[in-house]
Amino acid sequence: MVKAVRKVGCFLIITGILLIIIGVFLTTKIKLGKLPGDIIIKKDNFVIYIPITTMLIISCIISFILYLINKFC
Numbered sequence: 001m002v003k004a005v006r007k008v009g010c011f012l013i014i015t016g017i018l019l020i021i022i023g024v025f026l027t028t029k030i031k032l033g034k035l036p037g038d039i040i041i042k043k044d045n046f047v048i049y050i051p052i053t054t055m056l057i058i059s060c061i062i063s064f065i066l067y068l069i070n071k072f073c
Contacts, residue, residue: 010073017065 037053 006073010069013073014069017069021061021065 035051035053035057037056039048039050039052041048041050
């Protein structure tokens with residue numbers, strides 16, 4: 001019985017964290033993708049976009065969230 005309650009608690013925590021992350025990324029206040037360190041190469045016919053800094057920040061956030069989930073669930 002205690003394990004079932006713990007699993008439900010972990011599920012609710014994970015769901016809450018995911019909703020917060022989705023909410024943060026859907027707001028227009030955070031300009032991910034236009035950070036210093038993101039590389040944009042514009043030529044005549046094409047544009048190459050390499051979001052290095054954005055991917056580093058997202059990777060750190062995901063790693064921290066997975067660490068918290070592993071520690072508490």
